[in-house]
Amino acid sequence: MNVVTPLTTTFGPAEAFLGKGHRLLIDGKWVEAESGEVFETLNPATEQVIATVALGGTADIDAAVAAARKAFDAGPWPRMMPAERQRILQKLGDLIEENCEELAWIESLDNGKPVKVAEVADIPLTADLFHYMAAQARTREGHVVPTSDFAIPGAEFHAYTVDEPVGVVGLITPWNYPLLIAAGWQMAGALAAGNTVVLKPSEVTPLSITRFGELALEAGVPPGVINIVQGYGADAGARLVEHPQVDKIGFTGSTRTGRGLLKAVADSNLKKVTLELGGKSPDIIFADADLDAAIAGVAMGVFFNQGECCCAGTRIYVEDKVYDQVVAGMIDEARKIRLGSGQDPDTDMGPLVSQNQFDTVMSYVDAGKSDGAKVAVGGARAGDKGYFVQPTLFTEVNPNMSIVREEIFGPVATIERFSDINDVVRRANDTDYGLGAGIWTTDARKTHHVAKAIRAGTVFVNCYNVFDAAMPFGGYKQSGWGRNRGRQAFEAFTETKAVYVKLN
Numbered sequence: 001m002n003v004v005t006p007l008t009t010t011f012g013p014a015e016a017f018l019g020k021g022h023r024l025l026i027d028g029k030w031v032e033a034e035s036g037e038v039f040e041t042l043n044p045a046t047e048q049v050i051a052t053v054a055l056g057g058t059a060d061i062d063a064a065v066a067a068a069r070k071a072f073d074a075g076p077w078p079r080m081m082p083a084e085r086q087r088i089l090q091k092l093g094d095l096i097e098e099n100c101e102e103l104a105w106i107e108s109l110d111n112g113k114p115v116k117v118a119e120v121a122d123i124p125l126t127a128d129l130f131h132y133m134a135a136q137a138r139t140r141e142g143h144v145v146p147t148s149d150f151a152i153p154g155a156e157f158h159a160y161t162v163d164e165p166v167g168v169v170g171l172i173t174p175w176n177y178p179l180l181i182a183a184g185w186q187m188a189g190a191l192a193a194g195n196t197v198v199l200k201p202s203e204v205t206p207l208s209i210t211r212f213g214e215l216a217l218e219a220g221v222p223p224g225v226i227n228i229v230q231g232y233g234a235d236a237g238a239r240l241v242e243h244p245q246v247d248k249i250g251f252t253g254s255t256r257t258g259r260g261l262l263k264a265v266a267d268s269n270l271k272k273v274t275l276e277l278g279g280k281s282p283d284i285i286f287a288d289a290d291l292d293a294a295i296a297g298v299a300m301g302v303f304f305n306q307g308e309c310c311c312a313g314t315r316i317y318v319e320d321k322v323y324d325q326v327v328a329g330m331i332d333e334a335r336k337i338r339l340g341s342g343q344d345p346d347t348d349m350g351p352l353v354s355q356n357q358f359d360t361v362m363s364y365v366d367a368g369k370s371d372g373a374k375v376a377v378g379g380a381r382a383g384d385k386g387y388f389v390q391p392t393l394f395t396e397v398n399p400n401m402s403i404v405r406e407e408i409f410g411p412v413a414t415i416e417r418f419s420d421i422n423d424v425v426r427r428a429n430d431t432d433y434g435l436g437a438g439i440w441t442t443d444a445r446k447t448h449h450v451a452k453a454i455r456a457g458t459v460f461v462n463c464y465n466v467f468d469a470a471m472p473f474g475g476y477k478q479s480g481w482g483r484n485r486g487r488q489a490f491e492a493f494t495e496t497k498a499v500y501v502k503l504n
């Protein structure tokens with residue numbers, strides 16, 4: 001089971017890009033870090049260095065914010081006709097599509113995920129978000145509002161609202177969907193609304209966003225509108241958060257980092273903040289579900305992208321009558337998954353992204369065992385090279401165990417049984433998080449009852465991990481503030497101005 005196929009070391013269509021120097025994008029130019037320092041990025045399947053990248057710090061963030069400020073205050077981007085902005089962003093989406101294979105290979109080599117996954121998910125979804133947000137650029141409209149004369153008796157007003165860009169937006173993003181989240185979820189909406197951006201991507205996966213920066217310049221994005229500063233969170237990231245010339249932070253990452261970031265914002269210029277944070281999502285199978293579809297879908301909800309999904313459905317609840325059948329089916333699904341290099345077309349699941357993430361996931365597996373949970377399948381490292389973890393399912397858990405309560409962010413889930421619909425809803429909601437949830441049933445009344453009762457930003461019914469550019473995504477409770485994607489994300493990058501014109 002779960003054979004780790006021989007590791008490939010081929011770079012495929014990413015070879016030419018990987019061989020280049022990887023620098024910072026500031027004011028439309030590729031530059032070395034002011035300190036001259038670099039850092040290495042690894043292929044997590046082979047643990048070999050695949051590229052060195054300029055290591056930005058405080059001074060580089062300051063230079064990038066100055067460039068973004070100038071581009072916002074005096075440059076063409078916020079002032080150009082929305083139709084022109086639309087054309088540029090549409091072209092950028094087209095270029096992402098045209099370079100899908102190369103981008104997918106870069107993503108796979110840097111993050112570990114299968115090329116075949118990046119080719120159908122990460123890259124096309126990023127392109128689609130640019131196409132969707134390009135169209136949104138034309139929809140920034142205001143309203144004429146009927147007003148009263150309470151303030152000035154007898155006065156008549158022409159009163160209206162206008163939506164304007166927020167200004168300079170700082171973006172800080174994680175490593176699990178490096179390009180999709182940084183470019184698609186965060187940047188596309190900010191740019192469409194007319195903002196300029198400084199991105200601090202994850203230091204764990206710096207490469208695909210660098211290739212994206214080249215495509216952005218090719219598409220005609222003016223200098224200073226997109227700035228990319230690679231670097232560490234505690235240094236470059238922290239400076240971006242506290243910077244007084246930044247008007248908004250869009251953050252995707254862990255709840256812990258998000259909490260710290262809010263404290264820093266409170267002590268700085270009270271910039272606006274959107275937070276997309278962690279999750280511990282329930283996935284509920286009722287006995288009346290199409291069980292074959294449910295078992296395959298729930299397994300995908302846990303194991304897709306090595307389990308490194310913020311909304312992974314890792315708390316599985318199965319109705320009593322079908323519990324044994326579902327557990328057996330889930331074990332089969334886990335055993336079928338082939339582990340290997342992401343560049344191997346036969347690979348279903350790659351390695352975890354880093355030694356750090358591997359250690360975190362294995363520490364949860366160990367905690368589950370020592371807390372008395374039963375390993376139904378997996379529960380160990382796979383192979384002896386690379387950060388591979390066997391797809392793992394625990395049964396006989398209780399709600400206080402860390403494997404049930406905390407986000408693991410790897411291919412690990414728990415399975416519990418239930419017999420009462422209200423009880424399962426209560427248990428599904430018994431969490432600090434509220435990002436996603438799944439329901440598997442053929443009963444329309446159960447669907448709507450549970451979809452309404454679940455406290456989560458996204459509910460998948462008879463499906464999981466469906467992400468559409470037009471649908472908002474975000475968290476209830478400690479899973480975040482605000483929404484990415486959809487019209488809501490575009491609006492989150494605008495300010496509303498109210499204008500009163502006294503007519504008499």
Ligand code: NAD
Pocket residue numbers: 172173174175176177181200201202203231232233234236237238241252253254255256257258260261276277278279309310311407409435474475479480484
């Ligand atoms: P992380 O919080 O460790 O890092 C995220 C980003 O924050 C990185 O770029 C990092 O360099 C930066 N950072 C770290 N410390 C910082 C600081 N003090 N100041 C400013 N920036 C700092 O998260 P991660 O390990 O990269 O990603 C995994 C987490 O992201 C998981 O919790 C996952 O659920 C979450 N996530 C959420 C969503 C969502 O949409 N809700 C999507 C993807 C990932």
